[in-house]
Each structure stands twice: as structure tokens, then as C-alpha cells.
Amino acid sequence: MTNITLMPSSLRGTVTAPPSKSDVHRAIICAALAKGESVVSPVAYSQDILATLDCIRALGAKVTTDGERVIIDGSSTFSVDSAALDCRESGSTVRFFIPVAAAGGVNAVFSGKGRLPQRPLGVYTELLPGHGVECKTPGGLPFEISGRLAPGVFKVPGDISSQFITGLLFALPLLSGDSVIKLTSKLQSKGYIDMTIDVMRRFGVTVTQMDGDYFIKGGQSYIPTDYTTEGDWSQAAFFLVGAALGGDVTVESLRLDSRQGDKEIADLLRRFGADVEDTDSGVRCKSKSLSGIDIDASQIPDLVPVLSVCAAFAKGTTRIYNAARVRLKESDRLAAMKNALSGCGADIEETDDGLIINGKDTICGGFADGCNDHRIVMSMAIAALRCTDSVTVSDKESITKSYDDFFEDYRALGGTTS
Numbered sequence: 001m002t003n004i005t006l007m008p009s010s011l012r013g014t015v016t017a018p019p020s021k022s023d024v025h026r027a028i029i030c031a032a033l034a035k036g037e038s039v040v041s042p043v044a045y046s047q048d049i050l051a052t053l054d055c056i057r058a059l060g061a062k063v064t065t066d067g068e069r070v071i072i073d074g075s076s077t078f079s080v081d082s083a084a085l086d087c088r089e090s091g092s093t094v095r096f097f098i099p100v101a102a103a104g105g106v107n108a109v110f111s112g113k114g115r116l117p118q119r120p121l122g123v124y125t126e127l128l129p130g131h132g133v134e135c136k137t138p139g140g141l142p143f144e145i146s147g148r149l150a151p152g153v154f155k156v157p158g159d160i161s162s163q164f165i166t167g168l169l170f171a172l173p174l175l176s177g178d179s180v181i182k183l184t185s186k187l188q189s190k191g192y193i194d195m196t197i198d199v200m201r202r203f204g205v206t207v208t209q210m211d212g213d214y215f216i217k218g219g220q221s222y223i224p225t226d227y228t229t230e231g232d233w234s235q236a237a238f239f240l241v242g243a244a245l246g247g248d249v250t251v252e253s254l255r256l257d258s259r260q261g262d263k264e265i266a267d268l269l270r271r272f273g274a275d276v277e278d279t280d281s282g283v284r285c286k287s288k289s290l291s292g293i294d295i296d297a298s299q300i301p302d303l304v305p306v307l308s309v310c311a312a313f314a315k316g317t318t319r320i321y322n323a324a325r326v327r328l329k330e331s332d333r334l335a336a337m338k339n340a341l342s343g344c345g346a347d348i349e350e351t352d353d354g355l356i357i358n359g360k361d362t363i364c365g366g367f368a369d370g371c372n373d374h375r376i377v378m379s380m381a382i383a384a385l386r387c388t389d390s391v392t393v394s395d396k397e398s399i400t401k402s403y404d405d406f407f408e409d410y411r412a413l414g415g416t417t418s
Contacts, residue, residue, distance in 0.1 A: 001372065004396040004407070004417055006384035008365075011247040011413040015239055017231030017254050017282070018044045019068075021402055025052050025092050026196055027227045029100065029170055030203040031072040032056035036224035038203075042068035043229065047401045048090040055097050058083040059106060074222070078104030087141075089114040089330065089401055095163035096170060098124050098145060102133045103171035105148035110141055114372060115330055117141035123164045127154060151177035151218050158187035159298075161325065165214075166196040173205045173220035181214040188298045188325070191261025198259050202227060230255045233262040234302050235403050236283070239413065240265055241310045242382045243285040244274035249413060252282040261299050268295065268307065272314055292316035292359055297323035304355075305379035308337045311357035312346040313386050321354040330401070331371035340368035340380050344391055364388050370395035374402045381410060381417075390418075 019042045029052065031038035043049060045065075056072065057063055060079040064071040083106050087094040094110050098121070101108040111117075117140045124143075125135045132150035137143045154168055165181060172179040187193065197207045204223030208215040231253035243249035256263075256278055266283055270276045271293045275286040292314045297304050304326050311318030326333040338350040345363035349356040365387035370377040372395045384391035399406045407417060 001395040001397055003392050003394050005390050005392045006381050007390050007416040007418070008387055009385055009414055009416040011239060011242040011249050011385065011415055013413045014250045014252060015409050015413055016252045017233070017236040018403055018405065019229040020232040020260060021046060021048055021234070022092070022192060022195060022260060023199065023229045024049055025096065026166070026199040027229060028052050028056060028070065028072065029096060030199055030222055031225070031227065032059065032061040032074045032077050033100070033170070033174065034074045034203055034222035034224045036075060037071060037073045038224045039226045040070045040072065041228065043070050044404065046404060047088050048093065051086065051088040051090040051093045055085045055087065055093060058085050059101060059104065074224070078106060080106060082107040084108070085110045087112040087116060089116045091116060091119050091161070092163050094121070094141070094143070095161065096167045098143065099128070099149060099167040099171035102128060102145050102147070102149040103174045107146040108144070110143040112141045119328055123156060123160055127156065149175060151175040151179040153180045153182055155182045155184050158183040158185045162189035162192040165193055169193070169196050169200065169207060169214065169216065172216040173200070173218065175218045177218045179216045179218065181216070183212055187212070189261060189301065190299060191259055191263070195259040230258055231282070233258060233260045233265060237262060237265040237303055237306050238378050238382050238406070239409070240269060240276070240283065240285040241306050242385055244269050244272065244287055244290065244310060245313055245382070245386045246287045247385070247414070248284070248286045250279060250282060250284040254282040262303055264300050265303055268293070268303070269310070272310055290314035290359070292318035292357070294318070295320045297321065297326070297354065301326045302375065305333055305337050305375045306382060308341060308348065308355050308357060309379050309383045311359060312341050312348065312363060312383065313361070314359040316359060318357045318359065319354065321351070323355070324353040329373065331373040331376060333373065333376065336369070336371045336373060336376045337379065340376060341383065343368060344383065344387060362386055362388050365391045368393045370398060372398045374398045378403065378406055381407070381415065385415065
């Protein structure tokens with residue numbers, strides 16, 4: 001991994017949001033479960049998306065790429081008896097595909113690298129054996145399953161990663177009988193579940209919400225579909241925050257009616273005091289004086305790193321809470337942002353489930369450990385805009401996990417790197 005050095009500057013202009021990684025993951029999986037040919041576009045080939053494409057191939061789907069278009073024929077999905085699924089570093093991929101492979105009766109071994117082998121999968125080891133699937137694991141990856149998933153009642157905590165619930169939602173319509181996902185605690189990251197249900201509906205599969213639980217009728221069929229993906233609010237957040245710190249940026253290709261939970265970045269920046277305007281083509285953000293706010297991060301965990309950057313330059317105190325789950329991402333993101341920002345001169349304190357940040361007009365810069373985490377690296381690139389000196393961030397290449405073109409777009413808007 002290499003370092004990148006970023007100089008103080010400001011972002012101005014227009015940028016197109018990359019295709020939503022969350023949307024693309026979901027559309028690819030639904031297409032692979034449809035008996036026929038679907039087209040998903042536009043697609044950006046981040047490492048996480050390549051992992052999901054590899055996994056549908058491993059299960060028997062046929063995949064052809066044509067620029068930003070992916071043509072997927074799911075006619076042969078589940079034609080294999082066994083499969084090895086390399087999920088690279090994608091938590092979404094492994095958690096989505098464990099129940100999907102089990103629904104097809106595929107004996108599968110899941111592997112990964114980086115921090116992924118240590119990320120929690122215990123929900124499945126507790127849940128799946130009661131529904132016909134044997135699980136073998138040393139505590140993470142490799143994770144081996146055998147048997148065929150049986151329908152029924154699936155009791156799942158709502159305060160763990162929504163990726164477990166999404167994986168079950170994909171799989172359960174394929175089973176012969178009806179199923180219910182019964183939440184045993186309050187649901188977090190609800191926007192991602194809503195997004196899953198929307199994408200499934202566009203591929204002809206329905207899910208019914210009942211008193212906070214989810215009823216899934218068995219024996220449904222995914223229908224081949226030409227699917228147009230939407231822009232990624234999670235990635236747009238970096239440039240919108242950059243504009244709020246001292247610029248003027250319009251991010252295009254964002255759906256204002258999106259189910260993405262990270263769409264909340266627009267309202268959060270308004271609360272900080274930035275000038276945020278919805279336009280026909282997306283969202284425009286201009287800098288104004290910022291003031292600290294309180295942020296409940298339970299529904300928006302991926303925004304925590306870049307929100308902490310915004311808070312570092314907002315007058316007064318910002319409290320981010322209900323964010324304990326971000327300790328289990330590609331890095332411990334609370335510790336990573338505390339260390340990176342404080343190392344550059346910010347006043348930031350780590351709590352059990354969040355951060356307390358006392359904003360300053362500017363901070364000095366310095367060295368920041370990117371922790372091989374794409375969101376830490378991109379967040380610190382945004383922090384560099386308002387520093388008095390340069391910021392050097394390690395692990396530059398980690399951005400390929402989600403946003404290959406980040407630094408190209410950063411420079412096109414006026415960001416300066418060396």
C-alpha cells in the first residue's frame with residue numbers, strides 16, 4: 001500500500017455520483033436468481049462488486065460485461081452441487097450469499113481477505129442449523145455450509161448488520177413454503193432493507209411488512225429485468241461535505257426519492273448550517289458557517305467517518321452516537337477516525353458508541369493512518385481541504401474497494417494531491 005499527500009484546497013464544480021454499490025450488489029443478485037437474461041447498468045467495477053460477480057459465476061450464472069453494462073443470465077444458477085465463493089473484502093457479499101447458496105442447496109465454502117475473516121457471522125451459525133443448513137466455521141471465514149435451506153420463522157436481531165436480513169430476503173422467496181423474518185430488537189439501517197425490498201420488487205418478487213416483521217411467500221420466481229442503477233449517496237457524501245467545508249459542488253445522478261439511508265447526508269449538512277439545494281440533476285452544496293449538532297448514527301453507519309470530518313470544522317460540539325457497529329467494518333472506524341483526526345490537530349474524543357468532536361476553524365494536518373479502509377482514506381482526503389498544511393494518508397489503494405475514480409474526481413473538482 002502507498003501513501004498519498006493532499007494539500008489544502010477547495011472543491012468547486014460538478015461531479016457525477018458513481019453507481020450505488022448497494023444498489024448494484026442487489027440488482028446483480030436478483031438478476032442471477034432470475035431464469036433468463038437481465039441487464040444491469042451502469043456498473044462501476046469496484047472490488048466489492050467484482051466479488052459479487054465472482055460469486056454469481058461460482059453458483060453457475062453466466063456473466064458478460066460490456067463497458068458499464070453487465071449482462072447476467074441466471075438460467076444455470078444453482079446448476080452446481082458445490083462452490084467456492086471468494087468474497088474478497090466485501091461484507092455485503094458474504095452475508096448476502098450464505099443464505100442464497102443455501103436456498104439453492106449448494107454446498108459452499110466462503111473465503112475472504114483483509115479484515116473480512118474476522119467480521120461477525122454468528123447470526124447465521126445460530127439461525128441456519130435450525131432450518132436445514134449445517135455451518136462449519138472457526139469463528140469467521142472460511143465459512144462452510146451444506147444442506148438446503150428450509151422455510152419457517154427466522155428470528156433475527158434488528159440491531160445487527162442489516163446485511164443478514166437482506167441475505168435472507170433474497171433467499172426465502174425461492175423456498176417451497178412461506179417464511180417470516182421476525183425481528184427480536186429494533187431495526188437499524190432500515191433504509192438498506194427498504195432498498196432490498198424495492199430491488200426485489202422490480203425483479204418480480206414481493207415481501208410484505210407486518211407489524212415490523214417481514215412475510216415472504218415461498219415459491220416465487222425472480223423475473224429477468226433491464227435494471228438501471230442509481231447514483232451512490234454514500235460516495236456523494238464525501239464531495240458534499242467537501243463543499244460544505246469551503247466550496248461549491250453539485251453531485252449529479254442522485255435520486256431524491258432514493259431508499260438509500262445515506263441520502264440523509266443532505267439533511268445533516270443542512271443541520272450543520274451548509275447551503276444544500278435539490279436540483280433537477282442532483283444536489284448542490286455550498287459552504288457557510290457550520291455549527292455542531294447531535295447525530296444518531298444507527299441508520300447511517302457508513303456516514304460516520306465523513307461526518308466526523310465535517311464536525312471537526314463546525315463551531316461548537318458534535319456528538320455522534322449509536323455507532324458501535326462501525327467498529328466491525330474494514331477497520332474500527334471510531335478508533336481510526338479519532339486517531340487520524342487528532343493526529344492532524346482536531347479535538348476529538350472516542351466513546352463506547354461514538355465520537356465527541358469540538359470543532360475548530362482549521363487544523364494543522366500531518367500523517368493519517370488509512371487503516372486499509374476506503375472510507376477512512378476518502379474522509380481524510382476531505383479533511384485535508386481545510387488543513388493549514390498537507391495531510392499524508394496511508395493505504396491509498398483501499399479506495400478500489402468501493403470508488404476507483406475517487407481521486408480523479410477529487411482532482412477534477414480542484415483537490416490537490418501529490
